[in-house]
Amino acid sequence: MANSVINRSTLALERAGIRRRYPATTGIGKTGFWFISLAGYFFLWAPIVLLVVFSFNDARTVNSWHGFTFKWYENILTGAAGGEASFATDLMLSSLGNSLFVGFAATFISTLLGTMVALSLARGNYPGKRYIEGLLLLPVIIPEITQGVSLAMFFKIVFDFIEQSSGTRALPGFGTIIIGHVVFNISYVAVVVRARLADMNPRLEEAANDLGANGWQTFWRITFPLMIPGILAGALLAFTLSLDDFVVTFFLSGIGTTTLPVFVYGLLKVSVTPDINAISTLMLIISTVLIGISLLLQNRSLGRS
Amino acid sequence: MSEVKVRLRNVVKEFPARRGDKPVRAVDNISLDIYDGEFFAMLGPSGCGKTTTLRMIAGFEQPSSGEILIDGEPMQGVPAYHRPVNTVFQDYALFPHMTIFQNVMFGLEMARVDKKEARDRAMSALEMVRLPHIAQRKPRELSGGQQQRVALARALVKQPSVLLLDEPLGALDLKLRREMQLELKTMQQELGITFVFVTHDQEEAMTMANRIAVMDGGHVLQVGRSDEIYETPANRFVADFIGETNFLSGQLVAHSNKSGTVRLDNETLIQALLSHQDVVDSGEVVVAIRPERIMLRAYDEVIESTDNLNIINGQVRQVYYIGTDTRYIVRIGNDIDLTVRVQNTEYQKSLAFREMQTVKVLWDTTNARILTD
Numbered sequence: 009m010a011n012s013v014i015n016r017s018t019l020a021l022e023r024a025g026i027r028r029r030y031p032a033t034t035g036i037g038k039t040g041f042w043f044i045s046l047a048g049y050f051f052l053w054a055p056i057v058l059l060v061v062f063s064f065n066d067a068r069t070v071n072s073w074h075g076f077t078f079k080w081y082e083n084i085l086t087g088a089a090g091g092e093a094s095f096a097t098d099l100m101l102s103s104l105g106n107s108l109f110v111g112f113a114a115t116f117i118s119t120l121l122g123t124m125v126a127l128s129l130a131r132g133n134y135p136g137k138r139y140i141e142g143l144l145l146l147p148v149i150i151p152e153i154t155q156g157v158s159l160a161m162f163f164k165i166v167f168d169f170i171e172q173s174s175g176t177r178a179l180p181g182f183g184t185i186i187i188g189h190v191v192f193n194i195s196y197v198a199v200v201v202r203a204r205l206a207d208m209n210p211r212l213e214e215a216a217n218d219l220g221a222n223g224w225q226t227f228w229r230i231t232f233p234l235m236i237p238g239i240l241a242g243a244l245l246a247f248t249l250s251l252d253d254f255v256v257t258f259f260l261s262g263i264g265t266t267t268l269p270v271f272v273y274g275l276l277k278v279s280v281t282p283d284i285n286a287i288s289t290l291m292l293i294i295s296t297v298l299i300g301i302s303l304l305l306q307n308r309s310l311g312r313s
Numbered sequence: 314m315s316e317v318k319v320r321l322r323n324v325v326k327e328f329p330a331r332r333g334d335k336p337v338r339a340v341d342n343i344s345l346d347i348y349d350g351e352f353f354a355m356l357g358p359s360g361c362g363k364t365t366t367l368r369m370i371a372g373f374e375q376p377s378s379g380e381i382l383i384d385g386e387p388m389q390g391v392p393a394y395h396r397p398v399n400t401v402f403q404d405y406a407l408f409p410h411m412t413i414f415q416n417v418m419f420g421l422e423m424a425r426v427d428k429k430e431a432r433d434r435a436m437s438a439l440e441m442v443r444l445p446h447i448a449q450r451k452p453r454e455l456s457g458g459q460q461q462r463v464a465l466a467r468a469l470v471k472q473p474s475v476l477l478l479d480e481p482l483g484a485l486d487l488k489l490r491r492e493m494q495l496e497l498k499t500m501q502q503e504l505g506i507t508f509v510f511v512t513h514d515q516e517e518a519m520t521m522a523n524r525i526a527v528m529d530g531g532h533v534l535q536v537g538r539s540d541e542i543y544e545t546p547a548n549r550f551v552a553d554f555i556g557e558t559n560f561l562s563g564q565l566v567a568h569s570n571k572s573g574t575v576r577l578d579n580e581t582l583i584q585a586l587l588s589h590q591d592v593v594d595s596g597e598v599v600v601a602i603r604p605e606r607i608m609l610r611a612y613d614e615v616i617e618s619t620d621n622l623n624i625i626n627g628q629v630r631q632v633y634y635i636g637t638d639t640r641y642i643v644r645i646g647n648d649i650d651l652t653v654r655v656q657n658t659e660y661q662k663s664l665a666f667r668e669m670q671t672v673k674v675l676w677d678t679t680n681a682r683i684l685t686d
């Protein structure tokens with residue numbers, strides 16, 4: 009979860025075609041780069057490897073190894089299946105439920121809106137399009153903390169205004185969290201879908217036109233079916249980011265809306281328990297799989313000969 | 314010929330300037346009449362505006378000015394999907410998410426043709442291109458030649474009144490290309506549909522087309538049958554682009570109605586036909602002679618001189634044997650070389666000239682044309 013920010017921005021930058029290039033280097037330079045990247049990967053992955061290893065540790069403590077066990081996973085799974093589990097596990101599972109709810113809702117809305125934004129950017133021709141396109145990348149670049157704070161302020165102002173004009177006090181909750189997630193997810197979905205559209209052979213739409221299909225028919229019979237892998241890739245990315253998000257959620261949550269990352273953070277203040285390691289490992293696996301499928305979908309070849 | 318099918322009147326297409334560039338005039342004042350049932354080729358080098366012209370007829374681009382009529386109807390404001398034309402794209406543009414059968418059915422579905430009839434028509438279109446057995450495959454499982462035929466079937470199943478083809482054989486290897494040329498030609502004759510065929514291959518245009526429009530820089534330079542274009546090219550570009558030609562530059566020193574005398578740069582005087590009355594006004598001209606229209610004779614052979622025969626002296630510089638022909642490079646003056654092609658008949662073989670041999674170079678005046686440079 010900690011690396012979600014890194015994950016997000018590098019992914020999106022790559023999608024947007026911004027890749028770093030290093031000049032060709034000599035033998036010594038190459039070894040140097042090799043060493044640096046090795047060290048980089050070590051620091052990136054060592055904590056994660058530790059976390060995974062200790063999720064199988066047969067002890068409550070996390071600083072020494074006491075043998076292999078599946079019991080933390082079993083505990084989570086029994087709880088998930090509705091069986092007897094510890095109170096902490098039950099709480100964790102209900103926060104997982106919240107996470108999934110927020111994830112699905114935010115993914116649905118942001119996929120819909122992001123796809124529409126991508127279409128308008130790829131096919132539309134209106135003044136200022138380039139600037140709108142630039143603005144689209146903003147949520148990718150702005151630090152999450154800034155987004156969190158600004159959204160929290162925004163909602164406070166809106167809620168104050170509602171209270172003054174109608175007398176009822178609106179409270180932060182699922183609504184605010186979902187809106188917050190939608191705000192950053194739209195960009196990711198739009199960038200991914202836009203890349204797909206840009207890769208599409210423009211002759212295909214012309215061919216449909218040529219064969220008697222009007223704009224609407226061409227869209228539904230040709231453009232949309234060919235966009236689906238891009239839309240799915242965008243949706244999976246959005247869902248993963250939403251599931252992982254801590255900062256924005258933290259600023260926008262209310263009572264009873266604790267998502268899994270926020271819950272885990274709360275537990276950490278007390279102590280790191282093997283439950284946390286186990287659930288984090290599960291989240292890691294789910295995220296990796298989803299991102300993997302998303303990348304696969306994005307790289308699938310298009311209708312070009 | 315019969316009625317005009319497609320008419321272009323002073324058509325201009327200008328693409329707006331990209332950053333820092335001037336606007337591009339891809340098509341510059343083209344007027345053309347394409348007749349019903351004709352196989353019409355548009356021929357020209359890369360970037361001369363062939364595709365742009367075709368796309369304007371199809372309705373993918375709008376002319377900046379001028380008019381396009383199909384069957385006498387102005388096409389201004391008529392969208393591509395309402396025009397009685399269909400296109401075979403250079404990269405075929407088959408729909409990758411549909412089977413071959415669905416690809417061919419697409420146009421019929423859009424026209425709301427009755428389901429059963431549509432299926433029959435799609436099947437017979439696939440039979441016509443001899444591919445009924447691959448109906449259930451996806452485009453990516455097909456070879457280039459097969460994709461090309463599917464694209465053809467998909468367009469022809471609509472029974473268009475004009476078929477537009479943009480370098481449809483460009484991606485095929487030479488052998489397949491030859492085969493498809495014949496096949497396309499036969500198909501066109503049987504169906505009687507007007508074909509507008511874009512290519513930059515002069516041989517392809519000559520074998521297939523009834524008439525050819527030679528284009529360059531957004532202009533149509535000449536329209537005519539292959540033999541007209543080959544025998545009587547309108548200017549130097551056309552003569553150079555179609556087939557092989559010798560160009561001799563010089564000055565027009567005398568002329569009658571039909572022919573003129575040109576003094577070459579080495580003072581030799583030669584006779585040739587005037588391609589155009591306009592050449593009379595320009596002092597500097599070029600004379601174009603096809604290599605196969607020039608004859609070589611031994612230096613000591615006695616030749617009966619006639620009015621129409623040009624005879625000059627030359628020296629063989631290089632000899633290339635290329636199977637059906639022998640190609641000679643003959644020097645006829647300081648730095649003036651002529652290419653001569655002689656068919657390898659028994660008689661000619663008995664003459665065979667050697668390098669550095671002096672020879673007589675002959676041609677009939679009617680085979681040499683005076684063009685503006």
Ligand SMILES: Nc1ncnc2c1ncn2[C@@H]1O[C@H](COP(=O)(O)OP(=O)(O)OP(=O)(O)O)[C@@H](O)[C@H]1O
Nearest residue numbers: 328337338339358359360361362363364365366513
């Ligand atoms: N959409 C466009 N925007 C700007 N310029 C264009 C556009 N389409 C074509 N052009 C320019 O117009 C000119 C003619 O292009 P066109 O594609 O018609 O040539 P062509 O004869 O088909 O060439 P080729 O044999 O290479 O296909 C070229 O200079 C090309 O760069």
Ligand SMILES: [Mg+2]
Nearest residue numbers: 363364365479
């Ligand atoms: Mg072209």
